[in-house]
Amino acid sequence: MNNWLDALAWLVDPENLTGPGGVPARTVEHLGYTLLTLVIAAAIALPIGYLIGHTGRGRGLAVAVSGGFRALPTLGLVTVLALLMGLGILAPLTALVILAIPPLLAGAYAGVGAVERSTIDSARAVGMTEWQVFAQVELPLSLPLAISGLRSATLQVIATWTVAAILPVGGLGRFMLDGLPVRNYAEVLGGAIVVILLALVIDAVLAGTQRIVIPRGVKALRLASKRMHA
Amino acid sequence: MIEFRSVTKQFPDGTRAVDSLSLVIPSRKTTVLVGSSGSGKTTILRMINRMVDPTSGVVEIDGDDIAGKEPVKLRRGIGYVMQNSGLLPHRKVIDNIATVLYLTGVARGRARGRALELMDTVGLDRAFADRYPSQLSGGQQQRVGVARGLAVDPNILLMDEPFGAVDPIVRSELQQELLRLQRELGKTVVFVTHDIDEAFLLGDQIAILKTGGEIAQLGTPTEILSNPADDFVSSFVGTDRGARALHLAPGRFGNLVIDGTGRPAGILVNESPTEGPSWPGQTRGPSTDGR
């Protein structure tokens, strides 16, 4: 139990709360890395995912590629890229973008895939252009699943940036990976607690967003079908 | 007038849904395409608004080959009502009705005003305007679908089994409503169904389709009943089983009409009905469904 008290003491120690190596600075770094990774991954994954969802083509390939990516061990990818690309931030960033793509991609195409075919068919039949079918029907109705994909990707990116601290990069993984070899368990535990809190807060924010963006009529639809089951 | 001239549709998997079909659909009348599944009736309907393009042959509307028209523009000018309504679940009833008006750039306020009028036209209480489709009964959703189809006041209204998924009582209400609307509006209605009774009730002209989009018989209900073209048609409309053979039996208020299975179909009276056929069980007025 001493460990917990030590960790608490470490967390409130003013020395750990200030400066470039302090908890706040590392948290900001971690958030910055995470955001950067997600923006790049989304810029690649979402257009492809929605194109697959809209056209219905290439879905088999996307499933296979996503599945294959999922089997890649994060630690291995991070270390091998660091050796091949050098010790900057580019190597872990590349590795994490690769890992964040599958959930974002799957969220987008599964989101469109979950829209009733008859809804899309009738949108086309009343004279929507392909772009309007996408922007006015598929995109809003896909949001619940697309945001689930974003949630998964975000959690994974936050977690993997801690692992990436095996390289000389910043972020909250520093505390754990610097503390372990010197057996400074107060620092290790303190760092773990901060990163867990960060992940939970971000996930809660995204869960809230998910609730907001579910189109209201769709919410009513879900309630209606629940009532029918009862 | 819509005209099909030796139209063939072959799908990529090789099935021929329609094989050299020629058909004239007169203006301001209801033409019903009736057949079992696989008869190509929906494919024929969807070739009118270019949801499906023919492999060969020509489809003309008022003498213009529609192959030369831009599909999106063509569709915005043709009403379309489908089974399960096909409404957008994330938009309110009023916005669903106004969908095509928004698409064609009508200002929001005007579009919504027109949508409210259309709710009256199809017998839907304006109180439903701000509800979502999922909060409506099946019959009410179909009324919204019909209102949406009528939004731009199109000359042509395509209806693909629009009443197929509602219960029989609501269906017969909706059928009566459609007959009323058609008397008032006089659209060129093309209606697809697999229900021969619905076809007889609604159709001015009926095309009975065999597998592969071949027309077994084209004619008015009277022509088809009085003179079925072949065994397929007799079997389809039920004359071969005596299902439509009626006879009279005396009753307290006049002669009972008894159908082929021995069930009473109605009472024979001397004055002819003023509006459309009717039968027992069909006593409800408009807009009572779902409540």
Add this chain to the structure above:
Amino acid sequence: MSWLLANLDMVLSLTLDHIWLSVVPIVLGFLLAVPIGAIANRYHLVRGTLVTASGILYAVPSLALFVLLPSIIGTQILDPLNVIIALTLYAVALMVRTTADALADVEPDVIQSAKAMGYSTWGRLVRVELPLSGPVLLAGMRVVAVSTVSLVSVGALIGVNSLGYLFIDGFQRNFPLEILVGIIGTVVIALVFDGLLVLMGRFLLPWSRITRTNGRLIVVQDDPVVINP
């Protein structure tokens, strides 16, 4: 190549460690999650609590959980038990949710007709509802298997041996080939597990291959949007 031949014994022994560390959480996760998921599906209050709890658990980064566990359950920091327990928790978190959702999605008509034929609550669960949830449970287990195999290697950071050791050792010795061997080994283990699960599915759920083409739910669930933490 010569490195691999010279170190074949070590690679094989690490592979066995890796398999062992993955199999236990995968199997244990399934065995624990199914009954919990069934309870969650039956009692709404429990369901809310369990779904929230599994969501929170799922959000915890793996490295943080590895280093936290010794202080919670009193193990040594180098104990492989930390990795096994952490990965079992993730597997349970994912499968409880999957089981509850899969059971909730069984056609109400089927449940009603099973009731009408005289199945008891328990018999219905075992003979009707769980088999019908099979394809979705299988999809969930495939995700669990692949992400568990990938996560085991993170344990190397706290000194628990697996193919992940090759990543750290290769990185420290600036030797990419060693890392590549580790990556390939991990992916092969994941693919073999995945293949075994698919085979088990074909054997245990022969009817589901037909459902797959017709059932909308199963097509969507074929690649559930759940990814390793």
